[in-house]
Amino acid sequence: MIIRLLVGITQRLEVKKLVETKKQTPIIEAEDLGRVFVSGVFFKEQTVAVKDASFKMMPGTILSLIGESGSGKTTIGRMILKLLKPTSGRLLYHGEDITNITSKDDLRKYYSKVQGIFQDPFSSFNPLFRVDRVFDMVYDIFLPHVKNREERTAEVLESVNLNPERIMHQFPHQLSGGQLQRLLIARALLLDVEVLIADELISMLDASTRMGILNLLVDICQKRGMSVLFITHDLALGYYISDYTMIMHRGLLVEKGATAKIYDKPVHPYTKMLFNSVPDIGKRWDKNEKFIPEQVDQEIDKFYKENKGQGFEYLDSDHGVLLSTE
Numbered sequence: 512m513i514i515r516l517l518v519g520i521t522q523r524l525e526v527k528k529l530v531e532t533k534k535q536t537p538i539i540e541a542e543d544l545g546r547v548f549v550s551g552v553f554f555k556e557q558t559v560a561v562k563d564a565s566f567k568m569m570p571g572t573i574l575s576l577i578g579e580s581g582s583g584k585t586t587i588g589r590m591i592l593k594l595l596k597p598t599s600g601r602l603l604y605h606g607e608d609i610t611n612i613t614s615k616d617d618l619r620k621y622y623s624k625v626q627g628i629f630q631d632p633f634s635s636f637n638p639l640f641r642v643d644r645v646f647d648m649v650y651d652i653f654l655p656h657v658k659n660r661e662e663r664t665a666e667v668l669e670s671v672n673l674n675p676e677r678i679m680h681q682f683p684h685q686l687s688g689g690q691l692q693r694l695l696i697a698r699a700l701l702l703d704v705e706v707l708i709a710d711e712l713i714s715m716l717d718a719s720t721r722m723g724i725l726n727l728l729v730d731i732c733q734k735r736g737m738s739v740l741f742i743t744h745d746l747a748l749g750y751y752i753s754d755y756t757m758i759m760h761r762g763l764l765v766e767k768g769a770t771a772k773i774y775d776k777p778v779h780p781y782t783k784m785l786f787n788s789v790p791d792i793g794k795r796w797d798k799n800e801k802f803i804p805e806q807v808d809q810e811i812d813k814f815y816k817e818n819k820g821q822g823f824e825y826l827d828s829d830h831g832v833l834l835s836t837e
């Protein structure tokens with residue numbers, strides 16, 4: 512099974528080696544982070560989108576967050592980006608509690624180091640602003656002291672393989688999805704961000720553009736010591752790119768740790784199911800090999816019951832599993 516996930520293993524292991532040689536402290540730390548949404552006017556309905564999520568984002572490291580639709584991945588990303596307030600737990604930035612910062616000044620400082628890139632890059636740009644205006648705003652808000660604006664902008668655009676002369680006077684609708692995502696990466700580079708939340712970053716791009724952007728991300732991570740939260744549905748992508756992996760199911764982080772360990776020996780029944788549902792190239796779809804969600808739910812319930820009282824357990828220093836919810 513693992514063979515089919517081995518695309519690009521060499522590059523991934525290189526990232527890993529580089530990371531392991533440094534002794535580091537986390538940039539972002541989530542402690543039992545939770546978010547409950549309340550909806551409905553007369554009958555209040557609660558959705559527990561995220562529950563007790565704890566993890567660390569280390570410099571020069573890519574951390575994948577993988578799970579089915581609606582499992583709470585974007586909610587975690589939005590809480591780190593302070594677009595959503597956690598309803599429980601704490602969020603630390605370089606050891607400092609930032610869960611409740613609200614002042615414009617504090618947020619501006621935070622956003623100068625923590626940025627997000629979302630699935631739909633079109634929504635991240637004002638359609639009426641040309642690219643040069645987008646960059647001017649970044650300078651005005653975050654980097655007012657920079658004098659050689661044009662030179663700096665050209666540098667970062669070239670580093671993401673965009674032609675500054677061609678692109679600077681264009682409007683977002685005149686650019687492709689891949690170009691817009693590279694533009695967002697360029698903006699993050701200009702700010703020299705420490706943390707990048709990449710939510711389904713490349714899902715709308717074709718295979719070759721994807722590889723270009725992924726390799727760019729790994730490269731930046733290595734060279735600049737940036738920490739990336741890479742949110743995806745795609746297991747193979749997660750394996751290709753990340754040093755650490757978190758598997759999310761119904762608001763809970765059910766398995767987390769070093770990517771190689773999780774992919775080598777998945778323990779949680781949901782993680783196992785994810786691996787089993789990766790299609791095999793060279794094998795045709797067999798309609799008898801049905802994937803039944805109810806069956807997975809039953810297996811997860813059984814697993815939790817059998818391990819009742821054990822909670823989240825570390826099997827070794829960098830591989831942990833949620834053995835039971837009670």
Ligand SMILES: Nc1ncnc2c1ncn2[C@@H]1O[C@H](COP(=O)(O)OP(=O)(O)OP(=O)(O)O)[C@@H](O)[C@H]1O
Binds near residue numbers: 558578584587744
């Ligand atoms: N603003 C909101 N108000 C109410 N419920 C919400 C809100 N945002 C998210 N949710 C709910 O929280 C849960 C988690 O949503 P989230 O967007 O984090 O999932 P996701 O893992 O990112 O899914 P996808 O892979 O489809 O992007 C879902 O049940 C969703 O309906």
Ligand SMILES: [Mg+2]
Binds near residue numbers: 584585586710
């Ligand atoms: Mg999402």
